[in-house]
Amino acid sequence: MANWIFYAAALGMVSAAPLVAVAQAPAESTEEQAAAPSEHVVLEADYLYEIRDENSIVAEGNVEAFYQGRVLRADRIIYNKTTDKVRATGNVVIVESDGTQQFADELEVNSNLADGYAIGYSARLAEGSTVVANSAIRQSNGINALDQVIYTACPVCAEDVTPTWALRARRAVLDQESQMISYRDAVFEIAGIPVFYFPYLAHPDPSSDRRSGLLVPSAGVSSKLGTFYQQPYYWVISDHSDLTISPLVSANVNPLLELDYRKRFYSGAIKINTSLTRETDFDSDGLRFGDEKWRGHIYGKGLFAITPEWQWGFGVETQTDDLFDRRYDLSGQNERRGLYQSQPRRLLSQLFAVGQGDSYYADAAVLDFQGLRAGDGDGTLPFVAPVFYGQKYWDLGKYGFASVNASSAMLTRDSGVDSQRVSIGGDWSDLNILPGGFTVEPFAELRADYYALDEDLSGKADVARAVGNAGFRLGRPMVRPGKTVDIMLEPTVMAAWGFANTNDSAIPNEDSLLYEFDESALFQANGFGNYDLYEGDGKIAAGLTARAVWKDGPAFSTTFGRRWRSRADPNFDVASNLDGTSSDWIGTATADFGRALRLDTRVRLDDDGLKLNRVDARLSTSYKRLRATGQYYQINERISVSGEPDEGIFLRGELQVTDRYSLVFGQLRDITANLNAKQEIGIAYEDDCSRFEIIYQRSELSDRTLGPSENFQFRFSLKSIGDFGSSEFD
Structure with a gap:
């Protein structure tokens, strides 16, 4: 029990009258308070007196109680020595050692300022998140049971009491040990309007470490897959490894299982993304053809230290079908996964070692390619075994x-x-x-x-x-x-x-x-x-x-x-x-010109008459309300490898129309072929705690059995919770 009676010594001046106030107790200096044993509570107030009949000590006026890094502030505090309970009223605030704050109209806790109940409770968590409840009960094991709860990561002020988004629930539990917040009968609201209902919902609090649990799902309607739903589950295997299991079910094709595995070792790390299904081929309209067989892909990489100067690693890229990644809209193709990077639509698996010292450099690799082009x-x-380069210099x-x-x-x-x-x-x-x-x-x-x-x-x-x-x-x-x-x-x-x-x-x-x-x-x-x-x-x-x-x-x-x-x-x-x-x-x-404008241009002029053979110009800007990148290229048929001219333009950016609303735009146009490889336009809303996007996309590219497509995307990301929505509404 914290020794509140220790500070009651200041009441020695109290006369026989039952209610007498003394100013500014305790009398110890700040240095003396810091040196006090950790089990003692340091109490400061404008007035401090004792109610002997009730065996209580009362502090009033700018009251502050300090205990093991925790601070309790209130207008009035009553400590009952018989029950060892502290009751605080009026502008109650508890500041935890990690900086998080809890508020209440009325609070009753035990002498360590931790366990008890609160009326009119609210808490400000890490990263600015807020929890508000009619009442809260805090237990010694770190469990906070809340009734009639609202949770949001949006700033809440008196002028604007309706946050952009909030979770409203009949009951919630904040587990400080597991750092999870779970809800019963939860309703997700946007601008105060109910949007989704969840019988049960849980998410980590903003200060939590990684943990196992369901992640934000992806759902929608695709011309290829039909109606689909993918539910990721995050499994923390150990402190150094985890696995994300993401089964995908859809109306047009058989289920697919996608896995993401990561593991850290003392000398390096690996990352593997893979998927597996048993299915036939299907086109961009979801029409199935061919034989049903096992299909899938593996993209992975790893890098490990041998010595301070030498490393070895690997990269693996393979899939059973040329168009497998495009049929299921899998990302990751054409990423660099090792010492070498392949060309687009060419998979590269590699095993390599590389070393570099003050006067030498060396690398060796084994390379295997898989073509995805028509x-x-x-x-x-080719299969390359090995490719080697070494240099020694003086x-x-x-x-x-x-x-x-x-x-x-x-x-x-x-x-x-x-x-x-x-x-x-x-x-x-x-x-x-x-x-x-x-x-x-x-x-x-x-x-x-x-x-x-x-x-x-x-x-x-x-x-x-x-x-x-x-x-x-x-x-x-x-x-x-x-x-x-x-x-x-x-x-x-x-x-x-x-x-x-x-x-x-x-x-x-x-x-x-x-x-x-x-x-x-x-x-x-x-x-x-x-x-x-x-x-x-x-x-x-x-x-x-x-x-x-x-x-x-x-x-x-x-x-x-x-x-x-x-x-x-x-x-x-x-x-x-x-x-x-x-x-x-x-x-x-x-x-x-700095952030306002940067222009990079490369040209190739013919040696006979200075005709333009090639130009590649790139412009980027982040000026006031506009952020954009644009690129234009042109290759004359005189120097083209294919003997055909090539010309195109790429544009992507965002124009902030108001403080909250933006226009999102993008264009990848093949001028020579007179088609849009990709174009998009949409609107976005963004504030301190969320971002909402509605995007229309269209692609006119065709690759064998996959043809042009268009889709609407609706996405929104919520601070402290994650991303919702889907990019597949073809």
Whole structure:
């Protein structure tokens, strides 16, 4: 029992009269209070007196009682020494040690200020959530039983007593040990209007740790699945692992089970997403065809530390059908799950190790691909075992920098060309500053490649070659500081000479099929950054980099240049921008005004007449009520890999019309094909505790048995509870 009688010593001044007040008890200093034993209650009040007939101590006026980090404030407190109960009335507030607050019109608790009952009860929980009840009973085990309850995460004030959303229930239990709030006969209200009824509902309180239980379901109507319902269940297996089990039932097709597993180890972690069903194929209208069989997918990744410098990991991506993820609207395809990332609609499974120290880098991986595109034939994508790269480098001081490297790639196919490559090379460079502010960087590189080939398909059993370049980069940085703007200019020239006839037509081009020479490689001796194609012979590149930075924030920068070659190489196609004896003019420009506006542009101008061969412009803004991103691209048929022009636009953003309402819009349009890959428009409402969206989406894309679709989405997210709604109302 807390020793309330300890502070009654101040009543020694009390006369024989039964009711006498003394000012500001207790008399101890703050330091003395802090040093008091933890089982004592520290009581402060304007007046303190004793009612001897009732064996009670009464405190009135700005009363505060402190006990083990808990504070009780009230207009009046009566402590009955016989029953060991404390009764507080008038503006009662209890402040817990974690900062949460509880309020009541009237309160009766035991001497530790914890267990008891309250009338006109309310509590402010973590993250700003509020619970209001007519009455509350608190037990010693941390159970709070509430009657006629309202719960909301929205700010509640006298001027606006109706929150955006609230849960209203006949009875609720707040379990402080399990950190769960459960309701009986609960009604979910929006702006005071009842929307959903739940006989039973439970959710964690905002300060809770993770725990097992039902998550927010997804339900709706889809043209593919029909009426469907997916109910996730979150299972906390241990402190370091959990599993989300999400069965999906629908009207048109058989049930599907989706699982998400996560586990942390002392050296790393894994994450697996998978699904399983037994079903036939079906189209975008839900019409079923073909044989019924087991179908599913697995997307997973893991990364583990071996030593402080070395790690190993894996990524797995596989599914039984090319369109399985699109039929069930599963997300996750084309995410990066390891050292390498595949192209869209190409799954990649990998096992890898990577290490990096002060003077070395190395990685090795095994790769397996699965094609999901209509033209991907069985066995045409390679199995790579292994692909390896290692580099060791040295700082030679006044003699520059040097490195040696080794690389290999072993590719096999069930149908197509097999190839195995091993490469060993080295490079050296130095940087010197000449009189007049010129910088000169001499460099040299040398590499030997050996290819083992399929003679029946390549015409040769093997190919060995030596490739290399030597040259220099010469620049003249110039800076002109100003009162309002600083201007920087740097003209640069690169000249190099390399081995001739380095590309053998028997070598399969595996790593440079989609390569395009741009400004990032303008001053590199080898315009190709990969292995199968190499740029030898003589070449000169010239370019100008300029930058202007205003004192008040805006900045502009650009790089523009071109490359000339001594000889045309027939192995370089037009798309690579290294065909012929001169490249197209290439450039990039950026205008940065901070959050208000940023524009990034890349262009490729034809070397004959400066015709626009390619442009890629991206704009982003977050200015006042508008947040948006836009991108426009155009590729001329002269440089397109397919020989066809390509043009499109992407737009996505949100315009805040009022303080609460916004217009949401988006567009992904293929201008060449004259179709909208995706377009959406809708309205959103958002306040401090919730967000509501109504979105209309339409896609005109077709992929074999799946055709165009449109849907309405209704979603809303509630602070401290979660997200509701569905994105599938096709």
